[in-house]
Amino acid sequence: MAVSDQLQEALDILRDSGVRITPQRHAVLEFLIQSEKHPTADDIYKALESKFPNMSVATVYNNLRVFREIGLVRELTYGDSSSRFDCNTSDHYHIICDQCGKIVDFHYPRLDEVESIAEQITGFDISRHRMEVYGVCEDCKDLAKASH
């Protein structure tokens, strides 16, 4: 889907949920949709602070929380202080670069059945699953090559 379509759809969802669309909210949402990098609240703040001098990291975070509550974004926590935000809310997995921390989406539908298998084996009611793959991204591999 084109970025502009995705943005329009997200704005419609906000409007339907009765969330006021302020210029800041619009900008945060637009940045999230354009960025495929799963930014932190801090990344978003840094990218937009020149445009919105009165905005704080806390404002960005509050906006992200509103988006999360209506299901527009997912918050990814990695055990450190900074959550990453993902506006791709379809089922997908993440591969994470050990060197630069970049997170890239990939799909692997064959894993869908892991939930029903887990349910059968353990008797749990399954709510979700999570898997991450780690490695070195192409950019970092190129950088390593260039420095030799």
Ligand SMILES: [Zn+2]
């Ligand atoms: Zn990398």
Ligand SMILES: [Zn+2]
């Ligand atoms: Zn993602």
